[in-house]
Amino acid sequence: AGQRLLVAVPVFDNAHRKVIGVLAAELALRHLLGVVGATRVGQSGYVYVVDARGRVIAHPDFSLVLGRADARSIPEVRDLLAGRPESQEPEMAAYKSLAGKAVFGVQAPVVSLGWGVIVEQTAAEVMAPVRLLRMQLAGILAASVLLGAGLAVVLNLSVARPIARLTQATRQLASGDWSVRMPVARQDDIGLLAASFTQMANDVQQAERMLRRHEHIVSSSTDMLALLDKDYVYLAANAAYLRAHGRPSDEVIGRRVAEVLGEEVFSTVVRPMAEACLAGEDIRFQEWFDFPAAARKFMDVAYFPYRGPNTEVRGFVVTARDITERKHAEQERERLLHDVGERVKELECMYGAARSIRERETLEEIFQDVAALVPLGWQYPAIARGRIVFEGAEYVSDPFEKTEWVQSSDILVNGVCCGALAVS
Structure with a gap:
């Protein structure tokens, strides 16, 4: 308790760059020991001080001070004394203390003296909240598992099974079984879903019936x-x-x-x-x-x-x-109408000739009328021309043009050819 700590630093002459003296001070260790012993961290934590050579100079366990215990056996303390900057943030590390106990410690340098200040706390106390948290989490997990199992049972009964039945019904509907339906006995979302499915199945069945009818109509x-x-x-x-x-x-x-x-x-x-x-x-x-x-x-x-x-x-x-038959019928009708038209023209020509015979007084007038009437009975009267030659006299329609296309017939009187009727 009567030990003292001597602290000395050199005094430099900056102008001549040499030591011109020494500044020394003595410190009673009991004051430092009192401060260290009074500092507690939690229930088991403590603080101690080591000098530049790693020897313990202040510790709640005074025997370590008297025994000049060497803290350099702790790697973290050794690294601290090797020159870690004072500005560097201290980091907690786990290691064995000087007493051989598992601790968590933090070290900080006193650069001006080359000392180190170490704070240690037993691992059991540091990890106690973690163990408590683990136990709480384990309890929560167990409760969650039980709750999840209960919810799974409830969901299986109230949701999963109805959805499975709905899925099976959907597959049946997709495979062409339009009679499948979902019974609706609930008023919740599952019940609404089942009702919607039933309505959809009804609509699909109705649409399928209509489609089959249309297909039958189209195919037939x-x-x-x-x-x-x-x-x-x-x-x-x-x-x-x-x-x-x-x-x-x-x-x-x-x-x-x-x-x-x-x-x-x-x-x-x-x-x-x-x-x-x-x-x-x-x-x-x-x-x-x-x-x-x-x-x-x-x-x-x-x-x-x-x-x-x-x-x-x-x-x-x-x-x-x-419409081939209709087309043939139309063509036949057109042919018949054409034939009737031709017969009408022929009849009109004959009627005109008969009227001329009744009304005209001379044979020459009759021949002239017939020469003009005959082309009207031909298929193309606009381009047809008539000519009658009888006993050397010629009677033609006006105007008359000779062409290479001619239809003619002799005029016989008592079996004797007296002339000819020609249409060109």
Whole structure:
């Protein structure tokens, strides 16, 4: 207790750069020991001081001071005395104390004296909050596991199983079982979801029924129907269309028009009409077509734009109806009308000749009238001309022109040729 600590520093002559003296001071260790002994850190922590050679000069355990214990056995103290700057932030480290106990310590230098101040606290006290936290976390984890297990059971009963049943029902619906339904016995979100599914299933079933009816109508139709995209690729075609072209569905659907109908038909007939249709117009036309699996047919064809939800034209629909019989009937009617017209002209010519015979007084007048009337009974009266030659006299329609195309017949009187009637 009566020991003293001598502290001495050299005095320099800066002008001559030499030591000119020594400044010394004595310090009673009991004062330093009193300060160190009174400083406590927690329950087990303490502070001690070492000199520049690592010897303990102040410690709550005075025996270490008397025994001049060497603290350089601690790597952290050794590093401190090796010259760590005073401005460097101290760092806590775990190591064995001079007494051989596991501690956490922090070291700080006293640069002016070359000493070191060390603060140590037992590892048990430092780690006590950590152990407590671990125990608390373990308890929380165990409670969470139990709570999670309970929630899992509840969710499995109230959510997972209904969702699993809903998933199974959705798969059945997707596979084509339109009769599947979800019973609704709840008023929560799961119940609303089940009700929505049931409504969707009803709507899908109704839509499927309508679709099948439309498919039946389309497939049963004798009209040819096809849907094509903007690249002239077939998206759909009904049975009548496939039969007419003598191809199965897989040789039409997904192929371009030129591959099915031929490049010439595509370039000369389909493409010009389709381009106008893709521009938004409804196109109708009638044309003769040669079908591989059918005779030559006269078709009434229509192209309609196929529009998407935003009214953008995405392709076109083709409908073609066989009107060959109607075309033949129209042609026959036209032929009959033409024949009737020709007969009418002939009758009018004969009626005119009979009237001339009744009304004219001389044979010359009758021949002149007949020469003018005969061309009116021909197929093309506007360019026909009549001429009668009888006993050397000539009677012609006005104006009369001789051509190389002539139809003529002799005029016989009692079996004797007296002249000729000609139309040119």
